[in-house]
């Protein structure tokens with residue numbers, strides 16, 4: 001519908017400075033220039049967290065619009081040219097294919113988009129994280145939209161009291177399912193408690209049927225068939241007037257929950273809420289960071305941003321995250337700091353195992369003859 005507004009957040013890592021820690025200012029300028037030259041957008045804001053560039057765009061062309069996706073793709077291509085010139089680290093790493101075919105989904109960049117009728121006043125928050133995965137939003141989205149200990153509106157606001165619907169993606173089997181909360185809370189939790197596989201894709205108000213939140217669920221490593229970079233996620237949350245208040249949407253981040261990612265995409269660490277200025281993961285390439293930019297939409301114009309986690313009220317959360325980081329780092333290469341074998345994005349296991357296979361013998365093989373037989377059974381020479 002022509003008068004509806006679309007908010008599209010499309011992100012990619014197209015080169016880090018230095019290493020995988022940050023984005024060079026020239027890339028941000030290039031992205032701003034590229035978006036400013038387009039007449040497709042109502043407004044835009046270019047942001048970054050860690051080594052990811054986030055294009056926050058408003059327009060009237062709906063979700064999955066080929067022209068908008070093409071604009072984002074070309075913007076990232078232009079940034080890649082600069083990244084190559086500066087020899088930035090991993091230049092162009094999230095642009096997986098040379099041929100763009102109408103939609104950036106499945107091609108590397110992360111996407112969260114929603115189309116809606118702009119309300120009389122339309123406060124939105126764009127959450128952006130680095131060094132983690134889309135399932136990292138499961139816990140905060142659950143708290144915002146389903147936990148009365150976080151969101152008092154669920155209890156005392158008549159517009160929220162019915163609850164919300166949660167759309168959950170199975171990112172391995174590429175299926176989706178919808179749960180109605182609060183009735184199906186326990187069923188939902190069985191799935192979203194496993195954020196490496198199940199991610200909350202969207203949340204809908206039961207009172208109005210409107211989409212209240214949407215996240216990016218691209219699993220880059222699976223899409224590419226090999227590891228090419230973290231699928232650092234973004235999430236849009238609409239606030240107020242029957243939806244979580246801004247403060248209810250921010251509150252879950254006061255308890256830095258553990259997420260998968262961090263160093264080499266192979267560790268568990270606390271998700272630290274930070275300002276844009278502090279969104280540069282350094283210690284052990286982390287800890288994972290989350291930034292929250294608030295905007296008021298005015299006829300599609302992005303009024304803002306408000307850099308929410310710059311607030312001193314999140315100092316204690318950062319301190320807690322640092323304490324958790326200290327504790328986990330002392331575990332070194334041991335689980336649960338290091339992720340389980342099947343979740344690591346870097347591993348030497350196949351190579352090490354093939355080299356040592358012949359040294360493994362069956363437990364309980366005691367006599368020489370049994371040891372020899374066990375070795376033979378394991379294919380040892």
Ligand code: F6R
Nearest residue numbers: 020131230261262263264265285
């Ligand atoms: C994690 C991340 C970094 C890199 C690490 C090694 O998402 O981006 O922790 O995995 O710096 O990077 P390479 O293998 O590129 O040297």
Ligand code: MG
Nearest residue numbers: 013016020051
């Ligand atoms: Mg990177």
Ligand code: MG
Nearest residue numbers: 051052130232
């Ligand atoms: Mg990143």
